[in-house]
Amino acid sequence: MSNERTFIAIKPDGVQRGLISSILSRFENRGYKLVGIKLVTPTESLLREHYNDLQSKPFFPSLLSYMLSGPILATVWEGKDVVKQGRAILGATNPLQSAPGTIRGDFAIETGRNVAHGSDSVESANKEIALWFKKEELVEYKPSLFGWIYE
Numbered sequence: 001m002s003n004e005r006t007f008i009a010i011k012p013d014g015v016q017r018g019l020i021s022s023i024l025s026r027f028e029n030r031g032y033k034l035v036g037i038k039l040v041t042p043t044e045s046l047l048r049e050h051y052n053d054l055q056s057k058p059f060f061p062s063l064l065s066y067m068l069s070g071p072i073l074a075t076v077w078e079g080k081d082v083v084k085q086g087r088a089i090l091g092a093t094n095p096l097q098s099a100p101g102t103i104r105g106d107f108a109i110e111t112g113r114n115v116a117h118g119s120d121s122v123e124s125a126n127k128e129i130a131l132w133f134k135k136e137e138l139v140e141y142k143p144s145l146f147g148w149i150y151e
């Protein structure tokens with residue numbers, strides 16, 4: 001078992017398209033543990049902080065307006081290698097390069113409408129979780145089926 005955590009967000013298009021349960025079920029089915037979840041209408045300053053490393057990119061203004069276009073489902077998942085596996089479950093940034101079977105490969109076509117976000121490293125996961133969640137919004141529990149998921 002591992003207490004590694006990652007931040008997974010369903011972007012405004014994923015929420016509006018009714019993809020919440022389809023996306024979350026992939027993480028649940030894999031065996032990862034949900035430890036935080038909430039619908040958020042983020043502020044521009046939160047998003048600027050979240051995408052801090054992309055502020056100088058030409059696509060940043062459209063990324064910002066996309067992310068501000070509706071509620072976002074913010075989630076935190078815990079488990080062994082969850083940061084890297086979460087990225088694999090999501091697929092490539094550009095959905096046209098995402099393999100079928102990944103979230104973006106199954107549900108998206110355009111980079112600017114790629115339905116979900118996942119942290120790209122343990123370091124950014126910790127930063128993003130602290131940015132989107134208060135400590136008391138994250139729960140600790142041991143699912144009774146863990147013995148069937150971890151040896």
Ligand code: DAT
Nearest residue numbers: 054059063092093111112114116117118120
């Ligand atoms: P990822 O979301 O896979 O971590 P990223 O962190 O490089 O990718 O970029 C964040 C988001 O910005 C991405 O999900 C969609 C948008 N984006 C990235 N590269 C882009 C590009 N070349 N053109 C348009 N939007 C882009």
Ligand code: MG
Nearest residue numbers: 117118119120
């Ligand atoms: Mg990223």
